[in-house]
Amino acid sequence: METETPLIEFRNVTKRFNGKTVLDNINLSIYENQVTTIIGKSGTGKSVLLKHIIGLLRPDEGTILFQGKPVNEMKRAEWEGHRKEIAFLFQNNALFDSMTVFDNVAFPLRQTTKLSKSEIEKRAMKRIEDLELGEAIGKFPSELSGGMQKRVALARALVTDPRIVLFDEPTTGQDPIRKNMILSMIIHYRKKFGFTAVMISHDIPDVFFISDRVIILWEGSVGFQGPYEEALRLKVPMIEEFLRSLDGFEDELTGLLSREAFKMHYVALLGNTSMEKTSAALLSVRLNILQEAIGAQASLEFLKALGQYTNQYFNNIGGFSARHSRDEILTIFPRTDLGEARKLVRDFSKKLENGVIERIKDVVLAGSGAETCFDIYMHAGITEVSPDDSIEQIIEKGRARQEIISKHRCDFGGKE
Amino acid sequence: MQGENEFSGKTVPSPERPGIVVSFFAPIGAFAIRIIGNFGAIAIFFFLAFINIFRSKQIREITSQTYYIGAKSSLIVMLVALFTGMVLGLQLFYTLVKFGSVGALGSAISLSLVRELGPVLTAIMIAARAGSAMAAEIGILRNSEQIDALYAMGIDPLRYLISPRIAASIISFPLLTAFFDLVGIIGGYITGVVLLGTNAGTYFYRVQSSLDLVDVRGGFVKALVFGAIVSCICCFQGYFCHMRKDGFGAKSVGLATVSAVVISCVLILVSDYVVTSFLM
Numbered sequence: 001m002e003t004e005t006p007l008i009e010f011r012n013v014t015k016r017f018n019g020k021t022v023l024d025n026i027n028l029s030i031y032e033n034q035v036t037t038i039i040g041k042s043g044t045g046k047s048v049l050l051k052h053i054i055g056l057l058r059p060d061e062g063t064i065l066f067q068g069k070p071v072n073e074m075k076r077a078e079w080e081g082h083r084k085e086i087a088f089l090f091q092n093n094a095l096f097d098s099m100t101v102f103d104n105v106a107f108p109l110r111q112t113t114k115l116s117k118s119e120i121e122k123r124a125m126k127r128i129e130d131l132e133l134g135e136a137i138g139k140f141p142s143e144l145s146g147g148m149q150k151r152v153a154l155a156r157a158l159v160t161d162p163r164i165v166l167f168d169e170p171t172t173g174q175d176p177i178r179k180n181m182i183l184s185m186i187i188h189y190r191k192k193f194g195f196t197a198v199m200i201s202h203d204i205p206d207v208f209f210i211s212d213r214v215i216i217l218w219e220g221s222v223g224f225q226g227p228y229e230e231a232l233r234l235k236v237p238m239i240e241e242f243l244r245s246l247d248g249f250e251d252e253l254t255g256l257l258s259r260e261a262f263k264m265h266y267v268a269l270l271g272n273t274s275m276e277k278t279s280a281a282l283l284s285v286r287l288n289i290l291q292e293a294i295g296a297q298a299s300l301e302f303l304k305a306l307g308q309y310t311n312q313y314f315n316n317i318g319g320f321s322a323r324h325s326r327d328e329i330l331t332i333f334p335r336t337d338l339g340e341a342r343k344l345v346r347d348f349s350k351k352l353e354n355g356v357i358e359r360i361k362d363v364v365l366a367g368s369g370a371e372t373c374f375d376i377y378m379h380a381g382i383t384e385v386s387p388d389d390s391i392e393q394i395i396e397k398g399r400a401r402q403e404i405i406s407k408h409r410c411d412f413g414g415k416e
Numbered sequence: 417m418q419g420e421n422e423f424s425g426k427t428v429p430s431p432e433r434p435g436i437v438v439s440f441f442a443p444i445g446a447f448a449i450r451i452i453g454n455f456g457a458i459a460i461f462f463f464l465a466f467i468n469i470f471r472s473k474q475i476r477e478i479t480s481q482t483y484y485i486g487a488k489s490s491l492i493v494m495l496v497a498l499f500t501g502m503v504l505g506l507q508l509f510y511t512l513v514k515f516g517s518v519g520a521l522g523s524a525i526s527l528s529l530v531r532e533l534g535p536v537l538t539a540i541m542i543a544a545r546a547g548s549a550m551a552a553e554i555g556i557l558r559n560s561e562q563i564d565a566l567y568a569m570g571i572d573p574l575r576y577l578i579s580p581r582i583a584a585s586i587i588s589f590p591l592l593t594a595f596f597d598l599v600g601i602i603g604g605y606i607t608g609v610v611l612l613g614t615n616a617g618t619y620f621y622r623v624q625s626s627l628d629l630v631d632v633r634g635g636f637v638k639a640l641v642f643g644a645i646v647s648c649i650c651c652f653q654g655y656f657c658h659m660r661k662d663g664f665g666a667k668s669v670g671l672a673t674v675s676a677v678v679i680s681c682v683l684i685l686v687s688d689y690v691v692t693s694f695l696m
Binding site: 051054055084086087088090094095096097107108111160 | 473560561562564565567568569570571576
């Protein structure tokens with residue numbers, strides 16, 4: 001994928017404000033028709049980076065290339081042509097506060113197109129309805145909640161059907177349901193219109209579910225760029241520190257232990273227990289396939305329910321679990337041999353139907369229509385744990401032994 | 417001066433301190449460079465905004481701004497004009513009485529108003545009313561990233577925000593000045609004729625006979641110049657309020673508004689002198 005010419009490329013870009021270097025010799029690539037998420041602590045230059053893409057800021061040093069051509073060598077008309085294909089969702093929404101919601105959404109069409117009045121109205125209304133803003137149509141931005149303002153800004157950004165959409169923290173200030181709705185909508189529109197999305201977000205790990213690539217900004221430099229799974233595999237201190245800084249004690253989505261907390265439990269186990277009788281199970285579901293079938297929001301709900309149920313089920317028998325990639329949960333069973341672990345997992349899989357699948361049915365049906373039926377295949381890799389095993393080695397062993405432990409279908413219930 | 421390099425032990429030249437003369441003049445020079453730079457920036461800003469007046473989709477915004485700057489300022493302008501004319505009538509009547517030339521009251525009032533007071537006072541009134549609003553409104557748009565949002569949508573902020581205001585000012589200033597002149601002459605009539613008993617026929621005959629087209633044209637030219645100056649300065653101050661070094665956020669908007677009105681008033685008087693000297 002990454003051998004192709006990037007849609008947008010930063011080459012040795014440096015930006016300073018009042019002598020302070022915000023972007024320091026940045027090199028990064030953004031590819032067409034992908035969702036690229038930029039993450040980093042506050043003040044690391046994420047918004048500054050986004051503003052460089054649209055031309056609101058210009059680099060002090062270095063070059064920005066658009067489809068392989070340096071922007072600073074483009075003629076004004078050529079650059080303006082590209083720029084009009086980009087939409088920007090501002091962090092603070094930047095809605096026109098003297099205009100109503102409808103006028104805000106219709107404004108780009110009125111100003112930049114020659115569409116008829118009725119066509120503009122039709123398109124603006126479509127976006128307003130897509131984002132459930134029908135009630136707010138005649139209101140001014142100051143009369144709306146923060147979440148609604150964000151959705152108005154999103155409707156305005158998407159109303160011109162842009163080729164590239166830059167999202168500066170699109171889910172900030174939203175409740176969990178709206179947050180998932182916005183992320184689902186980004187996926188939905190990307191599929192429908194095929195735009196390239198560049199997104200800044202702090203909603204980790206939710207945002208990784210929709211991201212093809214991740215760029216980690218660290219103190220003004222690019223700490224990592226590539227797929228999320230690769231970011232976790234690599235042991236670059238910068239990335240480790242960053243991920244550690246994001247980890248709380250619990251995984252926010254699933255309620256499972258954070259990776260750091262899991263590691264602490266494991267280290268404690270190594271110190272206190274004989275490891276002769278310890279086993280582990282790597283539970284997983286193919287989230288990409290699931291997402292295609294039932295949508296992003298329902299996939300998230302599924303993962304959330306699975307995490308909560310796993311926690312509840314295995315905690316009662318002394319196990320502990322954490323999510324180690326976006327769709328893999330590792331559970332350690334202390335003082336449990338392989339045979340016992342297999343039995344535990346088999347029992348667990350049988351009860352999944354009531355514990356997890358029933359909980360997500362409503363979400364799936366509400367999101368995709370009553371006629372939709374879905375298949376969910378649960379995988380597990382059960383393995384013994386030896387005292388020398390690191391967590392990464394246990395995961396590798398679990399991956400090598402993956403097998404389907406249960407199949408769930410909306411109309412016939414879970415089957416082994 | 418020489419200093420010692422702590423690593424090599426060799427002596428290396430240290431940078432020389434500036435002398436007293438340089439220390440004294442350097443800030444003045446920096447100030448002068450800043451002022452000249454600002455004038456250059458304002459000139460470019462005005463030029464770019466002016467050429468955008470003639471782009472498509474401008475009529476609606478220009479009309480709306482003309483209503484706000486022109487029509488909505490007309491009442492206050494006429495009120496000021498009425499009392500200015502009345503005060504002029506009063507002052508000039510008692511001055512002319514001393515010379516036995518009360519008959520020239522109409523000439524004195526009309527010439528003062530049409531040549532000087534009409535354009536200048538109208539411009540100052542509009543700068544205070546509409547100019548301050550322009551600076552504050554644009555400043556808030558800037559601070560809330562609404563100007564960046566326009567740019568991001570592919571809409572030139574100069575075209576959408578600044579050009580209509582400049583066009584509306586260029587249209588409104590001469591019209592409001594004409595109203596000012598007319599109402600001011602009526603004000604002079606009220607004090608001179610109605611209250612103090614000067615002959616009405618003489619008053620209007622003097623107004624008519626002393627005013628030439630040259631006077632009216634001069635006042636018109638001044639109104640155009642003041643319109644361009646006030647709108648340009650006020651919009652410029654608001655548009656670049658985020659670059660002020662003396663304040664940020666809401667404070668920068670307040671400071672931009674104050675600067676807009678003060679600079680506009682000063683430039684109105686300076687340019688009045690310059691234009692008058694060309695017209696004389």
